[in-house]
Amino acid sequence: METVEDVTRMRLVGGNLALDFINTRTGPPVGPPDDDVLTGYPELVAWGVYAGALTETEAAALRRLSRADPGGAHTAFARALRTRDYLDEVFRPLAAGHDPSAAVLARLRDDEADALGHAQLEPGNTFGWAWRGDHTLVRPLRPVVHAAVQLLTTGALDRIKGCGGCRFVFNDESKNRSRRWCSMDDCGTAEKIRRYVAARRTRATR
Numbered sequence: 001m002e003t004v005e006d007v008t009r010m011r012l013v014g015g016n017l018a019l020d021f022i023n024t025r026t027g028p029p030v031g032p033p034d035d036d037v038l039t040g041y042p043e044l045v046a047w048g049v050y051a052g053a054l055t056e057t058e059a060a061a062l063r064r065l066s067r068a069d070p071g072g073a074h075t076a077f078a079r080a081l082r083t084r085d086y087l088d089e090v091f092r093p094l095a096a097g098h099d100p101s102a103a104v105l106a107r108l109r110d111d112e113a114d115a116l117g118h119a120q121l122e123p124g125n126t127f128g129w130a131w132r133g134d135h136t137l138v139r140p141l142r143p144v145v146h147a148a149v150q151l152l153t154t155g156a157l158d159r160i161k162g163c164g165g166c167r168f169v170f171n172d173e174s175k176n177r178s179r180r181w182c183s184m185d186d187c188g189t190a191e192k193i194r195r196y197v198a199a200r201r202t203r204a205t206r
């Protein structure tokens with residue numbers, strides 16, 4: 001039995017599945033990431049369950065499928081990483097107030113068309129897209145791609161922000177749009193401590 005890296009150590013603070021997918025890499029606000037929980041196909045599936053993109057039953061089916069087709073799982077995982085890269089190139093510029101390139105938006109469109117081609121409309125309060133019948137290895141990516149399009153087409157773009165303390169991106173759902181940190185417990189607190197130490201140092205040198 002392979003051990004799957006614990007993907008639950010990544011906090012889900014993006015407020016959107018696509019942003020949480022981008023946030024599977026950590027690091028400083030600028031520059032290359034310094035950690036990544038997506039280390040293989042099993043981790044992709046585990047993250048899908050953790051983030052609510054897959055049910056446990058769907059995950060079990062995908063694990064069976066990936067064991068039966070390791071090459072296919074490898075290809076699907078490589079596609080997941082490329083998807084995360086271009087989603088990053090869509091939302092990181094937006095967080096900085098710039099439009100993403102037409103090329104990355106075209107890739108998102110193509111993947112959304114592919115995702116919807118494998119989806120069914122299911123009734124609820126409104127009808128929604130579901131991928132219950134999709135038994136392809138890229139199944140974990142479907143709702144991620146769709147969440148990205150949803151956010152771009154129905155969200156408030158000025159609410160898409162980057163954390164001041166790390167590379168996380170999030171959808172600011174606060175009433176007065178004042179959220180600056182991925183989480184007050186982490187980057188918010190780190191910033192408060194930094195300011196406190198700086199103030200004390202200033203007092204000490206006076």
Ligand SMILES: [Zn+2]
Nearest residue numbers: 163166182187
């Ligand atoms: Zn942060």
